[in-house]
Amino acid sequence: MRAHLHAGKRMLRKVWRGLREWCGDAAYERYLRSRTQRNALPQCTLSAEEFYVEQLNRRYSHPNRCC
Amino acid sequence: MNKFLTKLIWIVVASLGAGALAKIALQRGESLNAIWFVLAAACCYLVAYRLYSAFVAAKVLALDDTRATPAERHDDGRDFVPTNKWVLFGHHFAAIAGPGPLVGPTLAAQFGYLPGTLWLIAGAVLAGCVQDFVILFCSIRRDGKSLGEMAREEVSKRGGFIAQLAVLAILVILLAVVALVVVNALKSSPWATFTLAMTIPIAMLLGVYLRYLRPGRVLEASLIGVALVLFAVVAGQWVADSPSWSHAFTLSGLAITAAIILYAFAASALPVWLLLAPRDYLSAFIKAGAIFSLAAGILLVRPSVHMPALTRFIDGSGPVFAGKIFPFCFITIACGAISGFHSLISSGTTPKMILRETHARFIGYGAMLLESFVGVMAMVAACAMQPGVYFAINSPAGIVGATPEAAAATISNWGFPLAGQTMTDLAHKVGELTLLNRAGGAPSLAVGMAQIFSSTIGGDRLLSIWYHFAIMFEALFILTVLDAGTRVGRFMVQELGGRVWKPFARTSWTPGILLSSAIIVALWGYFLYQGVVDPLGGINSLWPLFGIANQLLAAVALVVATTVLLKMGRTRWIGVTLVPMAWLVTITMTASYQKIFDPNPRMGFLAYANALAAQVAAGKIPAAKLADTQRLIFNQRLDAVVTAVLAAMVLVLIVEALVQWYALLSRRREPVLHESPYVATQWGPDFAGTAHGDD
Numbered sequence: 001m002r003a004h005l006h007a008g009k010r011m012l013r014k015v016w017r018g019l020r021e022w023c024g025d026a027a028y029e030r031y032l033r034s035r036t037q038r039n040a041l042p043q044c045t046l047s048a049e050e051f052y053v054e055q056l057n058r059r060y061s062h063p064n065r066c067c
Numbered sequence: 068m069n070k071f072l073t074k075l076i077w078i079v080v081a082s083l084g085a086g087a088l089a090k091i092a093l094q095r096g097e098s099l100n101a102i103w104f105v106l107a108a109a110c111c112y113l114v115a116y117r118l119y120s121a122f123v124a125a126k127v128l129a130l131d132d133t134r135a136t137p138a139e140r141h142d143d144g145r146d147f148v149p150t151n152k153w154v155l156f157g158h159h160f161a162a163i164a165g166p167g168p169l170v171g172p173t174l175a176a177q178f179g180y181l182p183g184t185l186w187l188i189a190g191a192v193l194a195g196c197v198q199d200f201v202i203l204f205c206s207i208r209r210d211g212k213s214l215g216e217m218a219r220e221e222v223s224k225r226g227g228f229i230a231q232l233a234v235l236a237i238l239v240i241l242l243a244v245v246a247l248v249v250v251n252a253l254k255s256s257p258w259a260t261f262t263l264a265m266t267i268p269i270a271m272l273l274g275v276y277l278r279y280l281r282p283g284r285v286l287e288a289s290l291i292g293v294a295l296v297l298f299a300v301v302a303g304q305w306v307a308d309s310p311s312w313s314h315a316f317t318l319s320g321l322a323i324t325a326a327i328i329l330y331a332f333a334a335s336a337l338p339v340w341l342l343l344a345p346r347d348y349l350s351a352f353i354k355a356g357a358i359f360s361l362a363a364g365i366l367l368v369r370p371s372v373h374m375p376a377l378t379r380f381i382d383g384s385g386p387v388f389a390g391k392i393f394p395f396c397f398i399t400i401a402c403g404a405i406s407g408f409h410s411l412i413s414s415g416t417t418p419k420m421i422l423r424e425t426h427a428r429f430i431g432y433g434a435m436l437l438e439s440f441v442g443v444m445a446m447v448a449a450c451a452m453q454p455g456v457y458f459a460i461n462s463p464a465g466i467v468g469a470t471p472e473a474a475a476a477t478i479s480n481w482g483f484p485l486a487g488q489t490m491t492d493l494a495h496k497v498g499e500l501t502l503l504n505r506a507g508g509a510p511s512l513a514v515g516m517a518q519i520f521s522s523t524i525g526g527d528r529l530l531s532i533w534y535h536f537a538i539m540f541e542a543l544f545i546l547t548v549l550d551a552g553t554r555v556g557r558f559m560v561q562e563l564g565g566r567v568w569k570p571f572a573r574t575s576w577t578p579g580i581l582l583s584s585a586i587i588v589a590l591w592g593y594f595l596y597q598g599v600v601d602p603l604g605g606i607n608s609l610w611p612l613f614g615i616a617n618q619l620l621a622a623v624a625l626v627v628a629t630t631v632l633l634k635m636g637r638t639r640w641i642g643v644t645l646v647p648m649a650w651l652v653t654i655t656m657t658a659s660y661q662k663i664f665d666p667n668p669r670m671g672f673l674a675y676a677n678a679l680a681a682q683v684a685a686g687k688i689p690a691a692k693l694a695d696t697q698r699l700i701f702n703q704r705l706d707a708v709v710t711a712v713l714a715a716m717v718l719v720l721i722v723e724a725l726v727q728w729y730a731l732l733s734r735r736r737e738p739v740l741h742e743s744p745y746v747a748t749q750w751g752p753d754f755a756g757t758a759h760g761d762d
Contacts, residue, residue, distance in 0.1 A: 018151065018153055021154040031144040053338075060343060061558050065162060066165045067241050
């Protein structure tokens, strides 16, 4: 029973993370993680607000929605 | 034993699919349960994914998981992001699924349920999914290059330029036609107009929230937005019931046209975070919810399909749009079977986020299968209503008349019994003044969806709420296509203008932003205006034009794909892309020829222009309508020229490709592939992307 509960919790956690990734909620966290992994200079790292606006400007400059 | 069981399961799935297909193809005279459509489509998709896509992946493309993808090589946390395949599937599906797979099948239902359903299934499995999959693969192997760049490198420089021009032309026609669908859904409907108008301040509120209050918290902002939009749907009823408010929101087709043009200009010129992006988030959530609800509703209610398998309109005399079943069924249903626009998405963001090459099969082929399934559901929703009602909603006043009695008499004469009172009662039940002459597919689909939803929850009491929820859902994501497309068109205009005068290309220069936004809005706005004032219903002219343009872009994508396969030495398998390409060229060229030169005025642009010109010359047009008629004549000739130019551009590209294919096959030219060099992946087989990377 406990094993099933544990598996259910893991599954829900995965779905939640997937949903956050899909809708863009986790984009800034992913960006920070990528910067850390690449040992990038902290002063060149964008703030959450800067990152959000910059990401939108890039995304909506080419076809990203079909008919 | 396991192998035997697996084979047995697949034999059962294939047999079920074949049986269901036979049932929907051979049943005559009685209504058919919608569950047969779901079963036929689902089984065909499963078998096609298991066998055909596996064959394309292994033999034709030889996907290689030891090769690092662009997401691994250029991982920057912004554009190039290794993403879990389920998450990327969701991204890709949200990007490719627009109003097309809902509207196209609804319009094509005038031929009966059978032609459209068969084309949706066969077209997706053999052409649409293959196009998306192969272009995605080509772009992955080229660091995420766009279709235009690949056409320039792999076919010819001229090919790349033609592809870019074709994209701009298609964008203009696409935006005009989807805007026309919204105009026809909102005109004289205070409830729907109020609900949609409310989405603008709601989106701006979310924009401010996401920018300044909680940057990037899309999920919570979208949930707030969805709740507000649902409240706006309910509040729309109070507006419709209030005489003064109802008067303010009851707008004519031309007034809504002006409002939509102004809105798109603002959305293109304003910062993207303020209006465009938050509306897109809202739209994505409501789209996912509505599509899921429609699927669940069809499975729960299992409605009967009342439309016959084939109607008398396969001869080309249909009231919704003119044209015979061949080629116009295949032009009308583009998205859902094959859509050239998808190749822009498959060579856009998705290839930069894919984790492994083998995921291209699931994402490219699989997402298109799901879109096709959405198309089949739309076909079911349209065909589940009484055929008489369907034709009354979708036929223009110029053909069936403007009053319920006149429409009922005409439609009953066609063999689809309808009483005038039925339309009056239905309009009253869904909270509208009238449902007549609303060509475009959106209102009839909304009626079909509302009937399915209300059979599950609320009955007739909630029919009006469900109808306006469906209209809001369709209009909301059509407007998302409209504002995002206008903005992309603005960038294209700026890029082209920058070749003449460099400062114009600067995307941060305000005069350039305003001028380019005005140019792109004026281009599609003109086509929208001509559709709104067309007495035969603009859908009759514009939807086939859009279908032709979209399928021509698909032909361009398949030309690029075939060229790449030839250069890769996969000559044996080029039929996989060459056969769909040949089919698309055949249907688009036939449709283009018929739309330009057919002697029937309802069908041929030139014949209609000449018929009107003859009436003017004979003095049959009253002086008050002379200017409008002259404009109509000009518009028809313009549509003929646009169709001819699009067809000519694609023919030039095909000739260029044929020259190259001949040179390659006769070994007069060495194949030069422009793939990125092979780099071995550093990721272990268990790495599943950043979404679950910390598991």
